[in-house]
Amino acid sequence: MQRISEPELMEAAAQARAYAEADFEEANSLFVDSFRVAFGADLRGRALDLGCGPADIVCRLAQYYPQLRFDAVDGAAAMLKWAERSVAGYGLGDRVALLQRHLPCHDLPAARYQVITSNSLLHHMHDPHDFWAMVAAYAGTGSRVMVMDLLRPASLAAASALVAQYAAAAPDILRRDFYNSLLAAYRPAEIVRQLQCAGLAQLEVGVVSDRHWLVGGRLG
Numbered sequence: 001m002q003r004i005s006e007p008e009l010m011e012a013a014a015q016a017r018a019y020a021e022a023d024f025e026e027a028n029s030l031f032v033d034s035f036r037v038a039f040g041a042d043l044r045g046r047a048l049d050l051g052c053g054p055a056d057i058v059c060r061l062a063q064y065y066p067q068l069r070f071d072a073v074d075g076a077a078a079m080l081k082w083a084e085r086s087v088a089g090y091g092l093g094d095r096v097a098l099l100q101r102h103l104p105c106h107d108l109p110a111a112r113y114q115v116i117t118s119n120s121l122l123h124h125m126h127d128p129h130d131f132w133a134m135v136a137a138y139a140g141t142g143s144r145v146m147v148m149d150l151l152r153p154a155s156l157a158a159a160s161a162l163v164a165q166y167a168a169a170a171p172d173i174l175r176r177d178f179y180n181s182l183l184a185a186y187r188p189a190e191i192v193r194q195l196q197c198a199g200l201a202q203l204e205v206g207v208v209s210d211r212h213w214l215v216g217g218r219l220g
């Protein structure tokens, strides 16, 4: 099935609210657990999260890694309002900075980050090479990188089936966004080519659920 792109930013208040209030426990735990297994418990320095949304993953990582300071970036003010609540709720205001930027951008506070994470952003971006170029630009030797996103199903019917399976009770707006996101997502073979173009071929690509791929590794 051909990819069908969707709008980049999640700027509508109702859309941001539905996303922030949704139950992403399974996917967010998958991300955080995969990160901890891949990189262990002893990380320090600066971390960058691209497309942080309501910042649940950022806050969980920041809680687990007290020696990391996060810059969490999103282009949507509506989403960053929910991120503010999350950061305040976790009491992480001293270690998590929320930044409004439309990616790609080149003016982040640090030149290099020891950790770069991103979940469910890539499929929003109109040019995937912009995303990987940012990862390459802000990573340095030894940086840990973890990126997860949805996997485009083989057909519209398969996309509908995933929405029915995982979002049956969700509000319409969230079901619509999930469906559109599945259609806009990339396949692992496409990710492999994108990584090669960005000079990031050393990162490993794997399929980690019936609807997610994950890229991870430590850059040499």
Ligand SMILES: C[S@@+](CC[C@H](N)C(=O)[O-])C[C@H]1O[C@@H](n2cnc3c(N)ncnc32)[C@H](O)[C@@H]1O
Binding pocket: 008, 009, 010, 011, 024, 050, 051, 052, 053, 054, 055, 056, 057, 073, 074, 075, 076, 079, 101, 102, 103, 104, 118, 119, 120, 121, 124, 125
């Ligand atoms: C599906 S949400 C994922 C949020 C979060 N990473 C999570 O896992 O819950 C995607 C987020 O990326 C943001 N986004 C999409 N395209 C963007 C761009 N070009 N620049 C900055 N943010 C972007 C959206 O506003 C939205 O908050």
